[in-house]
Amino acid sequence: MTFTERLALAERTNDSLLCVGLDPEPAKFPHQWKGDPKRILDFCRAIVDATQDLVIAFKPQIAYFAAQRAEDQLEQLIAHIHRVAPAVPVILDAKRGDIGATAEQYAREAFERYQADAVTLSPFMGFDSIEPYLKYPGKGLYLLCRTSNAGSADVQGQTLASGERVYEHIARLAQGAWNYTGQLGLVVGATYPAEIERVRELAPTLPLLIPGIGAQGGDAAAAVRAGWRHPSGRGAAPIIVNSSRAVLYASGGVDFAVAARAAAQAAQQTLNRARAPSA
Numbered sequence: 552m553t554f555t556e557r558l559a560l561a562e563r564t565n566d567s568l569l570c571v572g573l574d575p576e577p578a579k580f581p582h583q584w585k586g587d588p589k590r591i592l593d594f595c596r597a598i599v600d601a602t603q604d605l606v607i608a609f610k611p612q613i614a615y616f617a618a619q620r621a622e623d624q625l626e627q628l629i630a631h632i633h634r635v636a637p638a639v640p641v642i643l644d645a646k647r648g649d650i651g652a653t654a655e656q657y658a659r660e661a662f663e664r665y666q667a668d669a670v671t672l673s674p675f676m677g678f679d680s681i682e683p684y685l686k687y688p689g690k691g692l693y694l695l696c697r698t699s700n701a702g703s704a705d706v707q708g709q710t711l712a713s714g715e716r717v718y719e720h721i722a723r724l725a726q727g728a729w730n731y732t733g734q735l736g737l738v739v740g741a742t743y744p745a746e747i748e749r750v751r752e753l754a755p756t757l758p759l760l761i762p763g764i765g766a767q768g769g770d771a772a773a774a775v776r777a778g779w780r781h782p783s784g785r786g787a788a789p790i791i792v793n794s795s796r797a798v799l800y801a802s803g804g805v806d807f808a809v810a811a812r813a814a815a816q817a818a819q820q821t822l823n824r825a826r827a828p829s830a
Contacts, residue, residue: 553733554669554691555758557640558789561607564638568775568822571602571815572644572762572795573611573628577619579800581807588619594807595628598799601808602815603636608669608791610760612644629665640668642760642791646695648673654683662687669693671738671760674721675706678729685732691758692734696721696750699740699763718746719753726754736760739778741769741792747777755780755788762793764818771818775825794818 552560562568575591577584584590599609609632616625629641643665647657661670661684669691672681684692697707697718707718715723718739725735737754739747741763750759759778763769771792778790798818802810 552689554640554689555733555736555788557638557668557689558607558691558758558791561638561640562789565604565606566823567605567607567819568779568790568792568826569606569815569819570608570610570642570760570791570793571598571606571798572793573598573609574615574795574799575619575621576615579803581803581805583805585803588621591616591619591621592624592627592631595624596631597808598811599628599632600635601812602798603632603639605812605815605819606639607789608640608642609636610642610644610791610793610795612795626665629667633666640691641666642669642671642691642693643667644671646671646673648676648680650676650680654680658684658687662690669736671695674724678724681729681735685734688732690734691736693736693738693758693760694721694725696725696737697739697743697746699742699769703740719749722750722753722757726757730757736788738762741771741774744770744773744777747774751778751780758788759790760793761790762795764792764794764797771821772825775822779826792818792822 573595575595577586577588580594616622632641643661661667671693674694709717736758738760739750741761761774764771798811798814801814
């Protein structure tokens with residue numbers, strides 16, 4: 552099964568476009584664990600257990616674990632997700648970008664050490680920085696394209712001599728010559744729905760990872776309308792709409808997991824309503 556097929560299956564199984572981002576900050580943990588990095592696994596595991604039937608994917612951000620010397624907890628967390636929610640893919644948000652032997656090591660880190668199902672990558676060093684990851688069949692690679700941060704236009708929005716913007720050029724490469732194994736997807740921020748629609752036009756068969764709803768202020772419904780296409784359509788591919796802080800820190804009390812589930816369920820329903828008119 553390809554990664555895109557796994558996403559489509561997860562979308563159908565859980566009736567969801569929602570991805571919960573796992574960005575653990577001990578300073579924001581519920582009071583009994585507040586400030587304790589040894590509780591990262593406990594906190595994230597509770598979030599996973601509370602939301603695993605509501606999501607299309609989970610997306611742990613590696614920096615939040617590495618900064619706390621908690622890489623072993625990340626390994627255990629991903630193993631836990633695979634055990635309790637085997638139909639739900641795990642996207643390792645690492646945004647790696649390097650070439651040659653170094654890229655090979657990063658690929659081993661993502662797919663062998665952490666056993667992730669997909670990884671986020673920066674494409675700005677060119678195809679040879681992507682190629683080592685393509686040696687892992689069935690794994691997904693999400694290339695940064697038009698990201699949700701305010702400064703993304705500094706590079707991604709610049710116009711090339713061809714008349715295309717940088718993010719449009721990346722979308723064309725990912726849809727075309729670079730995607731000879733069928734493993735590529737694109738990251739496009741919810742804060743730019745017009746650009747999501749343009750990327751979908753240029754890359755109709757690629758899965759899109761759309762961060763930026765919730766705390767970052769992106770319009771969830773607009774993101775779905777711009778990027779989601781009915782599965783019966785020609786070349787339709789899944790979208791994944793990510794929410795992190797709005798779910799993780801819905802409550803700072805002992806009810807944090809219950810509150811996280813309620814927040815995830817509300818986001819799931821918002822996203823589903825947005826796709827309904829096209830269904």
